[in-house]
Amino acid sequence: MNDEKFEKLLADYLAGELDEQQAAAFRAELESNEQRRKRAQEFQAAAAALEANLLSDEEARRRTESLSLRDIAARGAGRAPELSSRPTRFGYHRLKAVLRYAAVIVLAFGAGFVVRGWRSDAPELSPPIATAAPVNERYVDDYLRVTQAFPDSSGFSRSLLMLARP
Amino acid sequence: MPADVAAHFEAHRARVYRWAYALCGRHEDALDVVQEVFLRMLKRPPELPSVAAAVGWLRQVTSRVVIDRWRADSSRDAARRERWLRAAAEESAESRELAEHLRAAIETLSQQQRLVLMAKTYDRMTFQQIADELGIAVPTAKTHYLRALSAVRARLRIDMPAGRMS
Numbered sequence: 001m002n003d004e005k006f007e008k009l010l011a012d013y014l015a016g017e018l019d020e021q022q023a024a025a026f027r028a029e030l031e032s033n034e035q036r037r038k039r040a041q042e043f044q045a046a047a048a049a050l051e052a053n054l055l056s057d058e059e060a061r062r063r064t065e066s067l068s069l070r071d072i073a074a075r076g077a078g079r080a081p082e083l084s085s086r087p088t089r090f091g092y093h094r095l096k097a098v099l100r101y102a103a104v105i106v107l108a109f110g111a112g113f114v115v116r117g118w119r120s121d122a123p124e125l126s127p128p129i130a131t132a133a134p135v136n137e138r139y140v141d142d143y144l145r146v147t148q149a150f151p152d153s154s155g156f157s158r159s160l161l162m163l164a165r166p
Numbered sequence: 167m168p169a170d171v172a173a174h175f176e177a178h179r180a181r182v183y184r185w186a187y188a189l190c191g192r193h194e195d196a197l198d199v200v201q202e203v204f205l206r207m208l209k210r211p212p213e214l215p216s217v218a219a220a221v222g223w224l225r226q227v228t229s230r231v232v233i234d235r236w237r238a239d240s241s242r243d244a245a246r247r248e249r250w251l252r253a254a255a256e257e258s259a260e261s262r263e264l265a266e267h268l269r270a271a272i273e274t275l276s277q278q279q280r281l282v283l284m285a286k287t288y289d290r291m292t293f294q295q296i297a298d299e300l301g302i303a304v305p306t307a308k309t310h311y312l313r314a315l316s317a318v319r320a321r322l323r324i325d326m327p328a329g330r331m332s
Contacts, residue, residue, distance in 0.1 A: 011308035014315070015286060017293065043312070046319040050287045053188045053268060060184040063193060067200060069175045069208075076205045 001029055010040055014047055171207050174220050179204070181221070182228050188288050189232045189272060191265020202231045221289075222299045229280045236273055264322075271321035275314055282307050283314035 001009075006029070012018045013026050030037040055063075150157065179200055186199035206227055272280060281300060285291040293311070297304045 007312060008305060008308055011293070011312050015293065015311070042319050043315045046315040046322065047287065049264060049318060049322055050188070050268065050283070050315075053191055053265060054288060055184050055187055057180060057184065060180040060187070063187075064179045064183045064197070064200060067179055067197070069172055069204060072175075072201045072204050073208055075201060076208060 006036060010043065013040070014043055171204070174207060174224075175204050178220060178224055182224055185225065185228045185284055185288055186232060189229075189269070189284075190235075191268065195235070199228060199231050199235065202235075203227050206231070225281060225284055225289075226277075229277060229284060233273065233277075233280075236269065267321050268318060271317040272314075274317050276310075278302070279310040279314045279317075282310035286311050 009018070009022070009026050009029075013023065018026060030040055146153070182203050183196050183200045186196035186203075187193065190196050190199065203224060207224075272283070275283065278300060282296055285296045285299070286293075291299075293304050293307045296302075297307045300307070302310075
């Protein structure tokens with residue numbers, strides 16, 4: 001048996017695809033050739049290592065029970081999955097936040113009313129009296145004089161006359 | 167949500183998880199892979215005539231998703247180490263070590279070698295079925311299988327002492 005044929009039969013042997021007669025002939029070949037026997041054993045060990053990581057169908061089904069296509073689609077859309085076991089979770093948190101803000105606003109208004117009420121009990125202060133500007137008596141005398149002298153003059157004319165006074 | 171994708175999800179999610187777990191060796195990662203695979207199906211539903219015909223497509227996508235994750239992990243070593251530490255509490259050191267060795271071995275394979283390995287080891291398909299599904303010759307499928315086993319053997323440093331076959 002050449003190497004190429006041996007390799008093909010080795011693959012079939014490892015995969016369990018040889019019939020009983022072929023398998024017996026192959027085992028006889030391995031018994032007679034230590035190097036090939038060693039090679040076959042190493043490949044068998046590699047196949048066994050791969051199978052050690054295998055799960056049963058039942059176990060795989062059990063582990064994927066919680067998955068839902070809707071959650072996967074939601075994940076793909078970039079938003080948190082809305083799991084059926086917690087449908088109101090997001091709404092509850094949002095409601096809580098809204099209520100918190102509402103409470104702050106009510107408290108602020110309440111505090112405003114309390115302060116305003118307290119202030120209204122206090123005696124009202126009269127507005128400060130503006131200090132009268134000092135009146136230049138000479139201007140008043142001039143104005144009266146011009147008005148008496150020219151009763152029909154306009155305000156602008158009287159101002160000019162006042163400026164032109166000696 | 168497309169009804170046919172929902173049908174594929176119901177029929178194949180455990181199978182995809184089983185493949186993913188065999189390749190990744192961790193529940194958390196396998197669940198992520200399942201979600202990613204069906205997300206890809208949702209985004210670009212394949213033209214599949216039947217639920218049974220979807221298996222080949224799903225196997226290819228699962229293999230690509232796993233490899234993409236490994237490559238992303240390699241470029242984010244810190245994140246990868248952290249994930250390993252998190253997983254340490256759940257899984258035994260032996261199974262972690264085996265999973266890591268298998269991962270390193272499988273990562274070196276070509277996509278076709280990986281697909282042959284998955285179909286042969288995880289789905290117990292015959293070489294003829296694998297060849298038909300992948301559109302390759304039966305001897306090529308056998309060669310891919312042996313190369314995959316050879317990579318695992320080299321990675322695990324399986325070196326049998328000369329002796330009789332068990």
